[in-house]
Amino acid sequence: MAKAAPSERLTRIPGGGGRAVRLARGQRLKLINTHGSQVVDTWALSSADHSEYLSMEQTRRMLFKLWPQQGDRLYSNRRTPMLAMERDTSPGVHDTLFACCDEWVYANYGCPPGHANCRDNFLRAVRDLGIDPPLVPNPLNLWMSIPVHDNIGLQIGHPVTRPGDYVVLRALMGVVLVFSACPMDVTPINGPDCQPRDVHFSLSARRV
Numbered sequence: 087m088a089k090a091a092p093s094e095r096l097t098r099i100p101g102g103g104g105r106a107v108r109l110a111r112g113q114r115l116k117l118i119n120t121h122g123s124q125v126v127d128t129w130a131l132s133s134a135d136h137s138e139y140l141s142m143e144q145t146r147r148m149l150f151k152l153w154p155q156q157g158d159r160l161y162s163n164r165r166t167p168m169l170a171m172e173r174d175t176s177p178g179v180h181d182t183l184f185a186c187c188d189e190w191v192y193a194n195y196g197c198p199p200g201h202a203n204c205r206d207n208f209l210r211a212v213r214d215l216g217i218d219p220p221l222v223p224n225p226l227n228l229w230m231s232i233p234v235h236d237n238i239g240l241q242i243g244h245p246v247t248r249p250g251d252y253v254v255l256r257a258l259m260g261v262v263l264v265f266s267a268c269p270m271d272v273t274p275i276n277g278p279d280c281q282p283r284d285v286h287f288s289l290s291a292r293r294v
């Protein structure tokens with residue numbers, strides 16, 4: 087279980103499940119990799135206009151990096167800073183290259199229909215808030231390890247995170263943040279035992 091300050095109220099995201107939460111500008115969210123082995127697909131939509139979303143393509147271009155690090159800003163599809171990655175206590179290995187898992191990737195693996203997936207988790211979570219998104223953007227895959235060697239060298243690695251490592255994201259505009267504790271249990275993206283596990287988050291006060 088994650089260590090929490092006495093005043094820190096934690097919300098659980100079950101392993102394989104998703105959750106959306108609204109953040110006001112300036113508000114912070116601390117996302118904890120409780121067991122250290124869980125990949126969390128992460129999206130953001132502008133509260134004011136749901137067609138503006140956190141874009142991995144634009145973020146890579148703005149940062150000239152394959153994935154963001156502590157201190158970096160994360161950009162929208164209109165190149166507006168949406169989030170700041172204020173803190174990252176993990177070794178800092180994340181992924182922006184892979185699309186979220188979906189029903190079709192599990193079909194490719196021969197799984198029966200109905201396997202939980204990050205795409206469905208995203209859609210369910212935002213619809214629970216009354217949002218009908220125009221598309222499912224490519225997510226920031228927190229703690230997902232895709233070692234890059236060359237153009238034919240992409241691999242699926244294990245998270246190198248430790249239990250209790252966390253990332254703090256600060257909203258630079260009003261956003262809807264969406265998380266999916268990736269349900270992948272075919273590849274070892276969530277660790278060698280292929281077991282999705284719970285993660286937790288806490289929110290700062292609205293005005294900081």
Ligand SMILES: [Zn+2]
Binds near residue numbers: 187188268269270
């Ligand atoms: Zn997934």
